[in-house]
Amino acid sequence: MNRRQFLTTTALAAPILNAESRGKQRNPYCVFSKPLQMLSYDDLADLIAELGFDGIEGTIRPGGQITPEQVPDELPKMMEALKKRRLEMTIMASGINNADDKLNIQQLQVAAKLGIKRYRMGYHKYDLKKPIVGQMNELRPVLKNLVALNKELGLQAIYQNHSGSNYVGAPLWDLHELFKAHDPAHLSVGFDMSHATAEGTRAWPLHANLLRPRIGALYVKDFRWTKNKRENCALAEGIVDKKYPAQLIRSSFTGPINLHVEYLKPFTKENVPNQIAAIKRDSATLKRWLGWS
Secondary structure, three states: OOHHHHHHHHOOOOOOOOHHHHOOOOOOEEEEOHHHOOOOHHHHHHHHHHOOOOEEEEEEOOOOOEOHHHHHHHHHHHHHHHHHOOOEEEEEEOOOOOOOOHHHHHHHHHHHHOOOOEEEOOOOEOOOOOOHHHHHHHHHHHHHHHHHHHHHHOOEEEEEOOOOOOEOOOOOHHHHHHHOOOOOOOEEEEEEHHHHHHHHOOOHHHHHHHHHHHEEEEEEOEEEEEOOEEEEEOOOOOOOOOOHHHHHHHOOOOOOEEEOOOOOOOOOHHHHHHHHHHHHHHHHHHHHHHOOO
């Protein structure tokens, strides 16, 4: 089976419904490329177009499809492959969380030059042996410097909230406190429905409301509790609120809708056909939630 046959078969004959064919009436629609990062740039771009997305959240980070050191040479090649299919690097998933490292600065300079507008930040973590508020205060100048670089380069940093005992952003109110001094055009929240539900339980709508002015992207995935542990699952098989994506859009949200499909492991080339089927299935579910189908 040649490359074209492989992509056509594994995409299950998905129609091409990217930005060119559907116009600009909707939010940018992208998918996290982690389960597919072992593909070549051209194969990935062909597949993403056939699955009906406008672009990807590409893994440009340690262990990603492109590592930080490879950015000057490899990122232009990936962007060329995407642009041939009229696709975007909607969000660049990075490990960057400060503007003090020369490699971080170089990555962002290259990204901006290539026309990338948004990047997901690397995480910050708390030391639970120290006072939390003091650590938040230590983070403020770090964020201020990063925002200054983002403003200079015309970039928007997106910080994804993550569940866990020591993640900055897990309680969500801390992101409000840390980010409120900055323009969301340069520092925003990637609101992750799954992690917000895991940490907020019944209070997550309050957190979503608090952060609404600072939400730069919506991260959509589902989970269920299994033996008191969070377990990723297909959309509509878990406990995230299917009404929220459409509610967010009705609030005049214009940022990207970003689908994450991370419940089928391992992330190997042999498992790519299963990943494609899962992405297609979850994308159809999400479009129903959004009223796009």
